[in-house]
Amino acid sequence: MLEHDSPAAVVQRQLDAYNARDVDALLATYAPDARQYEYPATLLASGHDEFRPRFAARFQEPDLHARLLQRVVMGKLVMDHEVVTRNFPEGKGSLELVAIYEVVDGRIRSQSVQLGAKRLDAPAA
Template identity: 60%
Template sequence: MSNMPASHDPASIVQRQLDAYNARDLDALMATYAEDVEHFEFPSTLVAKGTADVRARLSIRLQEPDLHARLLGRTVMGNLVIDHEIVTRNFPEGLGTIEMIAMYEVSGDRIGRGWFKFGEKRMGAPA
């Protein structure tokens, strides 16, 4: 068990991020990220650096009417939080889902870095 206050616990911070994502609340979502946040497509392709880049990417994603990330499992080790999710998306070719592993490095009370590994895209409504 961590001796950090719940608001600074890495799992709580990542949960706030996930809740804001599912609520499509861009301001609440951005409040979970450090100013110098970096997002990577796993393992090392930088896709966004800094809150302006992340905000621009997420503002487009959050416009999807069916967007929802369903948490399948979470592992926490120190300041690393690894989520396994099924994400419902509105892809250009239609409604579908994609499996994803998201790994977040939490520094203080914010997410400093995130790595995202995508699985197979499946078309159709989620099961």
């Protein structure tokens, strides 16, 4: 396996594409039949046709940004602890999350996400 295809490198490309709001680059990191779950097993989306509109909608948020706090790699699994800045209907804020990626043959095969509490930013004075 080339270093470029290591599970950590694939997940880093996914994070970089997410922060660049580049849906095509993002989808290129996922297997065509990949699945996204809310941890532990609630299916959110399956395959690129379902991923694309979900990401395209999210990428409309002007303040969207994921900040990696910690990454753990064990074989084909990559676990990221992140804080994601979002634009919620109630205002700008953030979510803490843990994402678990399974990377097979240089592509993300599955992603499970556990969301933490939503935190809204203090209103501007």
